[in-house]
Amino acid sequence: MSTPGLTLPQATNVAHPSGARIIALIKQAGVREIVAVPDIVTSDGLLWPISRDPELRLTRVCKEDEGVSICGAMSYNDTRAILMMQQTGMMDSLNAIRAIGVDYKLPVVMMVGLQGKDPSVHPDRSDAYGVRIIRPVLDAMELSHSLIEEPDDVDHIPDAISAAYAASRPHIFLIGRAPEAL
Amino acid sequence: MTLRRDDALKALIPHVSDDDVVVAVYQSCFDWLALNPRDLNYVAVGAMGQASSHALGLALANPDRRVFVLDGDGSLLMNLGSLVTIANAGVSNLYHFLGANRVYEVNGAHPLPGADVVDFEAMARAAGYAGARSFSDLNQLREGLPEVLSAPGPQMSVLEIVPGQAYPRNYDYIHSAAARESFRKALNARRPTPLLCRENPALRRTAAYFWTRTERREN
Numbered sequence: 137m138s139t140p141g142l143t144l145p146q147a148t149n150v151a152h153p154s155g156a157r158i159i160a161l162i163k164q165a166g167v168r169e170i171v172a173v174p175d176i177v178t179s180d181g182l183l184w185p186i187s188r189d190p191e192l193r194l195t196r197v198c199k200e201d202e203g204v205s206i207c208g209a210m211s212y213n214d215t216r217a218i219l220m221m222q223q224t225g226m227m228d229s230l231n232a233i234r235a236i237g238v239d240y241k242l243p244v245v246m247m248v249g250l251q252g253k254d255p256s257v258h259p260d261r262s263d264a265y266g267v268r269i270i271r272p273v274l275d276a277m278e279l280s281h282s283l284i285e286e287p288d289d290v291d292h293i294p295d296a297i298s299a300a301y302a303a304s305r306p307h308i309f310l311i312g313r314a315p316e317a318l
Numbered sequence: 319m320t321l322r323r324d325d326a327l328k329a330l331i332p333h334v335s336d337d338d339v340v341v342a343v344y345q346s347c348f349d350w351l352a353l354n355p356r357d358l359n360y361v362a363v364g365a366m367g368q369a370s371s372h373a374l375g376l377a378l379a380n381p382d383r384r385v386f387v388l389d390g391d392g393s394l395l396m397n398l399g400s401l402v403t404i405a406n407a408g409v410s411n412l413y414h415f416l417g418a419n420r421v422y423e424v425n426g427a428h429p430l431p432g433a434d435v436v437d438f439e440a441m442a443r444a445a446g447y448a449g450a451r452s453f454s455d456l457n458q459l460r461e462g463l464p465e466v467l468s469a470p471g472p473q474m475s476v477l478e479i480v481p482g483q484a485y486p487r488n489y490d491y492i493h494s495a496a497a498r499e500s501f502r503k504a505l506n507a508r509r510p511t512p513l514l515c516r517e518n519p520a521l522r523r524t525a526a527y528f529w530t531r532t533e534r535r536e537n
Contacts, residue, residue: 169378195378195407198399202371205363209375212502217375235364240498 150256153290155181155315161290163191165297167216167245171195171203175222177249181315183220200225201232208242216301222249223270226308234277237306244306245297255313259283274308281308322482323417325456327353327388330415333467334386337510339376342388343369344424345484346417347492350388352485357504361492367396370404370414377409377471383510384411384467391418391438392430398441401474405446410470414442417479424487442474454478 159182162170170186172194187194197203203219210217226233226248237244252264262268274281280300284290293309300307323346331354334340341360342350351359360376363369373387394401394416404412420433430436442450449469453459453476466473491497 193378195374195403197371197403199397201365201368202374202397202400202403205365205368205371206375206378208364209360209372210379212376212505213379214506215379232365232368236368239493240362240364241495 150285150313151287152181152255152313153284153287153311153315155185155317157287158182158284158290158293158315159185159189159192161293162218162297165216165294167192167218167297169193169195169207169210169215169217170220171197171206171217172220173197173200173203173222173225175220175225175249175251177222177251177253177311177314178220178247181317182247185317186220199228201229204229204232204236204244207244208236208240211243211301211304214301216297217245218297219244219246220248221246222251223266223310224251226270227266227273230273230277233279233306238277238279241304242306243300243304245300246306246308247311248308249311249314253312255285259310259312270310279306279308281310283310283312285312321454321456321459321477321479323419323477323479324349324353324482324485326417326453326459326477326479329456329460329463330386333463335384335511338384338386339373339380339505340386340388341369341373341376343393344390345481345487346388346390348487349483349485351488351491357500360501362498362501367393367400369393370397370400373412373414374400374404374407374409377412378407380505380510381409381411384413384471385409386413386415389414389416390423391416391420391436392422392425394438395430395436401442401445401447404472405442405448409472410448412471412473413467414447414472414474416474416476418476419479419481423481438476439474442476447472447474450474450476452476452478 170192186192200221207217207219236242250267253262253267259267296307339358363372369387369389373385377385416438421427421429439450439452466475
């Protein structure tokens, strides 16, 4: 679910995470499958590079809840996957995440771009209602999540992915600043 | 011409090998579980409409297995984009069977929107499936199944069905941890016979011998 007409807020004087480093850490965690609906926050820095990476298989889906099911089903033989989307699509997929991730206890790992967020403002303090409510919604659903904004925030990616698969539960990386491709 | 769902499922049973995964939903699932109980039946799709997407995940992650999905027409209408996703994903091991009874059967048998006009075969073909056929008669289905299953997927078979005998609806089982765990164990218990060997008994025996020796060495 994209939101037409809205554009990516321009970066101010904040540092952005490296998309190349995120991809390297995803691979380090044993992920080779990416399932995605395009998201403007992660498009240039992550999804386009992923689409050209021969070590990763990208499955483009029409709607985000398809991806929840695909990643959940893949986990039955320990195939690790990441579902990429923006927060609007995640909100549209909450019932699938509830059923497949939480009720069925499957390790669906998601990387979610926070579209409409000011890069210099924490999501909980965002002027945008659709951004401000995301972490409280995830907390209400008892979903594990972490925020990636600063360059060093990416360091926890492999451990968070491995923890999700070890515990067989979802984890959501919220991407608050557009990754740079390099 | 009428095609009862239980008769259609019975016709499919001889074509499902021990290595195949079957993803089934709603009444087709309950009927299938009664008619052909097996550990590689995948019953936990979680949310209505998601069976085809679970099947795609299984097909992508298990390219050496065939994945059958016994879907419902109301379910598919909730996830129509999955037809395009599946057709674009490059899976040749996915076989989509759509029980088209034109109603939301387990929710009071209310009619689908467009129940009289929706053409699922055309939708699958337009989405890019490798093949799509419709069946409304049991003999026609029996004759057509070998051709459908010998063709590379994704293949859509629309079954224009009437209910037939209905088996008990055990929702507790399909949502149970036990059902998921038995599927997981079966999926990972042993390597499947290579797809090319399935239809040839001599090759099948050779492959079984090879895998047994390989697994013994690895253990």
